Amino acid sequence: MTNLTVAMRLNLRLNYRGLIAAMIAVIGCMYAGVRGLDKMYPTAQERATYASIANTLTSQQALQGPPTALNTLGGIAAFEVGWYVSIAVALVNIIVVVRNTRAQEAWGRLELLRAGRFGAHANSVAVLIVSFLTNVIVGVGSALALIVGGADSGGAVAFGVAFACIGIVFAAIALVAAQLTEHARGAYGIACGVLGLAYVLRALGDTVDSDVLRLLSPLGWAQFIHPFGQVQLWPILLCALASGALFLLAIRIEQIRDYDAGLFRAPPGAPAAGPLTRTALGMVVRAQRAGLAMWVAALFGLGLGFGAAAHDAGEVAQGTQGMLNLLAGFNVDVVDGFLAMSTLLLTLAIAGSTVVGVLQIRSEELAGRADLLLSGTLPKWRFVAMHLAYALGSAVVLLAVTGLGLGTAHALRTGDPGQVSRLLGAALAQLPACIFLAGLGVFLVGLLPRITWLAWVVLAESAVVSILGPSMKLSASTMNVSVFNHVSHLPGVSIDARSSLALTAAGALLALLGAAGFVRRDLD
Known part of the structure; x- marks a missing residue:
């Protein structure tokens, strides 16, 4: 871990504009969403009417997530806005991690750092720490946005934790994906494929009301926290354990693979250019x-x-x-x-x-x-x-x-x-x-x-x-x-x-x- 602080400073220097923009966008979306929904459903009667109808609509639950506490402003905000925005949180983490690991390695920039006194895993650890801190800020900011917008404070904090859990898990998934292939595009594809599969499994689980399918999805883990409802703490532990295991797996793969190569080597190219590439x-x-x-x-x-x-x-x-x-x-x-x-x-x-x-x-x-x-x-x-x-x-x-x-x-x-x-x-x-x-x-x-x-x-x-x-x-x-x-x-x-x-x-x-x-x- 030699020069870990240098790696962290470098990652922050390269990404601070994008990270700030992403944090403002996510927190702003949550605040705008809860304020808009407060105007849309201003009375308890309208929220109860909304809940009674939405609880029966499996197609909407497949798209948006589990219908938890839909008779409250915070529950409606999580259902209508929050779980959609959580997809963006996962994507931001995938982009940040792959861009600063596999992409930097493919561009040759990481080789310049590792030519000096620089730990073999310093960059990977630094990227994950930066992602962790970013997700904590997003979680805290989203919770504050919901509270200021009129949502229940306890549920808002639980929702902020769920947001952070989703981001941290997908940051770890992206770090593993970055070790598997030698091109950033392939790492993006693997990580985004896992995100897509997680969404489909969660949607199927909510459609047929299957906890088994929900448990197969990292998105489902976070939603098991049940913000604004009867809050559960065990999904937080599950997300932490999964993130830790994925991080250790990524470090182990980084130890055994060659620099600038993935665990899975790309097949040799065609001997001659095809008509498309001409x-x-x-x-x-x-x-x-x-x-x-x-x-x-x-x-x-x-x-x-x-x-x-x-x-x-x-x-x-x-x-x-x-x-x-x-x-x-x-x-x-x-x-x-x-x-x-x-x-x-x-x-x-x-x-x-x-x-x-x-x-x-x-x-x-x-x-x-x-x-x-x-x-x-x-x-x-x-x-x-x-x-x-x-x-x-x-x-x-x-x-x-x-x-x-x-x-x-x-x-x-x-x-x-x-x-x-x-x-x-x-x-x-x-x-x-x-x-x-x-x-x-x-x-x-x-x-x-x-x-x-x-x-x-x-x-x-x-x-x-x-x-x-x-x-x-x-x-x-x-x-x-x-x-x-x-x-x-x-x-x-x-x-x-x-x-x-x-x-x-x-x-x-x-x-x-x-x-x-x-x-x-x-x-x-």
Whole structure:
């Protein structure tokens, strides 16, 4: 453990901006969620009505988690917002751990540190300590946010502990995944695959009311704490033991494997390049195809879940005026309003994937791979175009998959096969927002490469305004700040072609300006 403190300081120095942003986002979501739900269900009678309906809806429980203490504000906040946000907490831990272990090793930076007086396991231990401290802060902050928002203090503390447990367990899972493969992309895939499996097992357990299935999922362990209900302490011990065992396993694998290699060696590559990798765009597709496949599976599954829950959500909304007011911000029909809101939520994730796709231009530049590609016959404008084409092409695919998932499940519930094409069109109608954000990303990469993070700020601001705006009754001028307010929230309303075309044109103009700037400037 030589120079453990140096490793911790280095990890904090490299990640403090992202960690602070993630903590603020998670805590802010919890506060905004509990405040919004307090306005939506202000009376004990409305909360009791909500609880009586939600307790019978297995489709909603599969999506959101166990219905614990739904007659309280804190219980509703955990059910409607908290367990969704816990997925983001797990993802943040996976990203932080893999980025600072396997990715640093693949880039060769860790080798420079280990060439001096630096313990073989110092970096792994330091990363896990930083993740632990981050999760503690997130847990405490989320508990305080719930308390300030009006939730019961005891339940809020238990929920904060559950949040921290989820983050710590998935940090340990990510550390093990980082030892198994020699590429960061593979480690991300393994850890995210475990997260997806945990979600599915938890959902199945809540659907069929099976404690055995819930116990197979780390997400289920945290939910067994039962915040705002009859709090259980044994799941905390289970999470601690599992995290400790996974940490020891990761350290043991790190001892026996070679540096810059995983426990599982990658198979040898093909003797010659295939037709896909002989083109510039083909190389991008090949590098990103595993991630795209994961997005397709996740969004189709979530689409099925939201589509199946649409009819039940209508029953829940009919019992509370606040929920009716929220869905009315999307559509006068309750079920169509829920479907439009579900489409928006999934589109936000797709927009994030689109931003990642275009900002990959900057990542390739910083990693030095752009220099190698551009040193040949590949022109700069084509380098930008291939990443933009992949980002927008994947957005079309993901929107279509989302619409198919929503439509298929809703059609099965209603017996109306026309819902498939209807909701497919509703999802694809959100494409102009993705085009604008992609154009903004290219613009920043080309002309303002030091502040490419601004694309994430615009996406986050648009998400907050679009989700919370209807319930908070924000003015039209404030709502128009959101990119997603300029696309039609189908189904059930007529499409605003003029607004969608204007957004598309703005995105195209930004992309052209960014591409021109990238061609003119030097590589960083």
